[in-house]
Amino acid sequence: MQKNNSADCIIFDEQAEYCHYVASINRGQDLRYYLETLGCQMNEADSEQISGMLMQMGYSQTQDIMKADIIVFNTCCVRENAEFKLYGHIGELKTIKQANKDLIIVICGCMMQQTHVVEKIKKSYKFVDIVFGTHNRHELPRLLYKRISEKKKIYEVWENSKGIAENVPIERKSRITAFVPITYGCDNFCSYCIVPYVRGREKSRDPKMIKKDIMKLASEGIKEITLLGQNVNSYSYEMDFSELLHYISDIPYIDRIRFMTSHPKDLSDNLIKAMKDIPKMCSHIHLPLQSGSTNVLKQMNRKYSKDDYLVLINKIKQSIEDITISTDIIVGFPGETEEEFEETLDVYRKAGFDFAYTFIYSKRNGTPAANRQDQISDDIKNKRFAKLITLVNEMTLKSNINDESKIMQVLVEGRSRTNDTMMTGRTRGNKIVNFKCEADCTGSLIDVKIIKGHTWHLEGEMI
């Protein structure tokens, strides 16, 4: 094994005591929390812990911000628009707070790991009560207790992680599928990306804790788990990622296992083999390409070339039947020429991606790429982005049409939001399928025949 990034374990006991104190202060009151989550699945998973802790402290959830006694914003800073969005939101909170002086406003998450952001909140948004970061999320009970008992503003952000908090209560959004974090942080330092600075060094969770979590999920009726991390395939804690998959694969009642995200440089033959050998592994891999130009990839510090990537894709496709491959792409990285952008389109076609998340490069202060003088103009970035989107949509539709008349296993997640007579779920390849079904079959694994491929989903019928 090349490295071991195993994390120390922080046990939640002390915080559980604070949960208890806050719950006794809150006893007899009908208190509500409103929680908004920006950003990626890691933040979603963190928010489920925040919900869990708030529930233990006597708050129940409301979707109506005006009815809340505590408002929590879990923030993201991966692109500039995520930050703008938050400042817009915090501005609106001022009037709500004026109407309810007892309201507690909490801002946490990735954005708070940046000193200039906390300074701005202290200076311009004085009505914010509690600020904490990604590394001390589990301390919310103590911070809330302190806020309630001492009535002072609290700004506590840890610079580094001291370990991974275990036994934190979790209130999950879904009763069918669940996120299970296996690594936190990132050591890759892609030159455009802020994540390593706000999430800290990569740390792997104790496999025994992971297994314990999944066994609990199975006992609660969860059918599908997604192992989460910025780069899951560099997991290392007495075992590597492929070994971890084997280690958790025999847990009864869990029908499907997914993971995200994978970095192409760490995708081993052992992992491909594990995906092939373990029947529960879903036939989907999310493998961010970022750029199709070897030169741009080098400047992005991605550590693979265009050819390495294409060879890897071919290997995966040859090894795993019916695999769905999705990716992330950035356009307009500093210095990207028209030819280099065309190479991205070329690799996109050659790789035959099934779907993609596409981003316009966003300058993040503190990252190496932000200091470059050869930033691309918004006009060019927008034009390239529009061209990429056209190709992505065209190929996604093609991939979906290609599924027509196939019979696919769908894990039903609930009723379609737009049509009451339709159920919605996902294939093993992670495509959304809507199909007609009068009875509520939420939580079932059902074979569905695909009758039409649309750009954003598949339409099917029960067989």
Ligand code: SAH
């Ligand atoms: N760890 C994951 C994802 C991290 S963020 C990975 O490496 O795949 C999700 C995506 O946001 C990235 O894959 C990248 O495509 C995009 N992204 C990150 N920083 C960005 C930036 N500064 N501008 C535009 N997109 C960015």
Ligand code: SF4
């Ligand atoms: Fe960011 Fe790169 Fe780490 Fe992904 S692998 S989180 S893009 S630094």
Ligand code: F3S
């Ligand atoms: Fe955003 Fe933090 Fe995720 S910056 S993308 S929420 S790791």
